[in-house]
Amino acid sequence: MAQAITKERRKRDSSATRAELIAIATDEFAEKGLAGARVEEIAARTATSKHMIYYHFGSKDGLYRAVLEQAYDEFRVAEGSFDYDDLTALDALSALVGATFDVHARCPQIVRIIMAENINCGQQIRSIDSFQQRELALDTLRRILDRGAADGTLRSGLDPLQIHLTVSALCFHYIANVHTFGHVFEFDAHSAEHMKARRKEVVATVISRCAATAGEEKR
Amino acid sequence: MAQAITKERRKRDSSATRAELIAIATDEFAEKGLAGARVEEIAARTATSKHMIYYHFGSKDGLYRAVLEQAYDEFRVAEGSFDYDDLTALDALSALVGATFDVHARCPQIVRIIMAENINCGQQIRSIDSFQQRELALDTLRRILDRGAADGTLRSGLDPLQIHLTVSALCFHYIANVHTFGHVFEFDAHSAEHMKARRKEVVATVISRCAATAGEEKR
DNA sequence: TGTTGACCGGACAAACCGGTACGTTTAATG
DNA sequence: CATTAAACGTACCGGTTTGTCCGGTCAACA
Numbered sequence: 001m002a003q004a005i006t007k008e009r010r011k012r013d014s015s016a017t018r019a020e021l022i023a024i025a026t027d028e029f030a031e032k033g034l035a036g037a038r039v040e041e042i043a044a045r046t047a048t049s050k051h052m053i054y055y056h057f058g059s060k061d062g063l064y065r066a067v068l069e070q071a072y073d074e075f076r077v078a079e080g081s082f083d084y085d086d087l088t089a090l091d092a093l094s095a096l097v098g099a100t101f102d103v104h105a106r107c108p109q110i111v112r113i114i115m116a117e118n119i120n121c122g123q124q125i126r127s128i129d130s131f132q133q134r135e136l137a138l139d140t141l142r143r144i145l146d147r148g149a150a151d152g153t154l155r156s157g158l159d160p161l162q163i164h165l166t167v168s169a170l171c172f173h174y175i176a177n178v179h180t181f182g183h184v185f186e187f188d189a190h191s192a193e194h195m196k197a198r199r200k201e202v203v204a205t206v207i208s209r210c211a212a213t214a215g216e217e218k219r
Numbered sequence: 220m221a222q223a224i225t226k227e228r229r230k231r232d233s234s235a236t237r238a239e240l241i242a243i244a245t246d247e248f249a250e251k252g253l254a255g256a257r258v259e260e261i262a263a264r265t266a267t268s269k270h271m272i273y274y275h276f277g278s279k280d281g282l283y284r285a286v287l288e289q290a291y292d293e294f295r296v297a298e299g300s301f302d303y304d305d306l307t308a309l310d311a312l313s314a315l316v317g318a319t320f321d322v323h324a325r326c327p328q329i330v331r332i333i334m335a336e337n338i339n340c341g342q343q344i345r346s347i348d349s350f351q352q353r354e355l356a357l358d359t360l361r362r363i364l365d366r367g368a369a370d371g372t373l374r375s376g377l378d379p380l381q382i383h384l385t386v387s388a389l390c391f392h393y394i395a396n397v398h399t400f401g402h403v404f405e406f407d408a409h410s411a412e413h414m415k416a417r418r419k420e421v422v423a424t425v426i427s428r429c430a431a432t433a434g435e436e437k438r
Numbered sequence: 439t440g441t442t443g444a445c446c447g448g449a450c451a452a453a454c455c456g457g458t459a460c461g462t463t464t465a466a467t468g
Numbered sequence: 469c470a471t472t473a474a475a476c477g478t479a480c481c482g483g484t485t486t487g488t489c490c491g492g493t494c495a496a497c498a
Binding site: 051 | 454
């Protein structure tokens with residue numbers, strides 16, 4: 001009965017242990033993928049032991065799922081915390097795209113983990129159903145596009161899903177592929193100036209696609 | 220002196236064996252990543268044995284590097300085999316973007332392998348220096364942009380690198396992330412119709428970004 | 439046709455790694 | 469303080485996986 005309190009007040013804190021494990025594991029999985037990461041290595045980098053991974057998460061896959069879940073949560077809160085209704089459709093769209101870019105830039109490990117998931121054909125993600133936030137993001141975008149189409153500032157007939165894919169692609173790709181790009185073109189894609197330039201370009205690209213043209217055609 | 224001929228004419232053909240090994244390994248690495256793929260599994264799927272992997276490539280990493288190298292080569296020939304100088308800048312740009320999309324769509328394993336490389340921070344790619352083709356692709360793009368800027372059909376002041384990144388992002392992302400997207404939005408991203416729709420959208424996006432705005436357009 | 443050397447395959451070895459058994463510590467509670 | 473259950477650590481097991489060994493085969497060429 002005092003159970004709940006008991007659990008909460010522990011000094012020997014399970015949730016702290018879990019959090020540390022997840023944090024380190026996020027790094028490790030992002031760097032090496034699910035198969036490449038080593039349970040022992042993850043444990044060694046924490047203050048606790050390998051056994052705790054099995055105690056708290058049951059298996060390597062369990063830990064990975066926990067990492068995935070938290071990663072998506074972080075994305076969600078970062079993406080969803082903005083009110084676009086106060087702005088004009090054009091400004092809202094710019095803000096949305098910029099914010100999306102920033103989220104990706106801020107959480108490169110998450111981007112990496114999503115990559116890892118795709119290499120593994122999204123096996124693990126199927127057992128998690130906590131990402132209605134994507135649909136939510138799509139709704140946000142749809143509202144902006146509708147608003148812009150109505151007042152003539154944005155092109156009409158745009159497919160929200162396509163635009164979402166475009167935004168996602170532009171933001172994701174730069175963060176995801178810094179290494180190969182950096183090597184091929186020999187520039188430091190991480191640097192603040194390149195980051196800023198890329199962000200600007202991404203926003204400009206989406207705006208170009210969505211903004212109404214002078215001689216707007218209607219079918 | 221008859222050495223070259225000898226090597227060529229073998230029935231017991233080493234290059235055929237190598238090719239088969241690389242082909243299967245490409246699949247396997249693309250599906251599971253470097254760490255996730257199993258040497259034994261690769262060997263089992265070929266007509267030859269595991270020993271040949273070590274005979275021809277020295278190690279698992281050696282095989283992976285060979286796969287990477289050939290993957291980039293395939294991209295290069297597929298990308299470079301077109302003459303854009305006969306077309307107007309606008310048409311050339313559309314063709315270039317479309318062709319880039321098609322290359323990615325046709326070789327999803329290569330896309331996957333580049334993903335895998337980025338997860339592993341491009342460790343292996345550093346030991347390969349055979350991709351000036353990217354710079355070549357950049358030159359092709361630069362020429363088109365310059366031409367378009369000169370005759371007023373394309374915006375002036377565009378950065379070829381940024382546009383290249385954009386094209387790459389749009390083409391790469393759709394192919395790379397079919398699994399997570401497919402799951403989140405519940406549609407079959409592989410299907411011909413979705414593929415076609417996406418291709419059209421990608422071309423339209425790049426054109427929107429690069430085309431001269433209504434005021435300056437001629438045609 | 440016999441020799442040579444590149445090519446091949448299956449069995450084997452050693453390391454590696456996920457997972458577990460079992461014992462210990464900590465903190466809340468009576 | 470004794471009890472209890474959660475939290476934790478250590479040592480180890482057993483399957484898996486990379487890489488090797490050794491004997492055999494086939495094609496080219498003299």
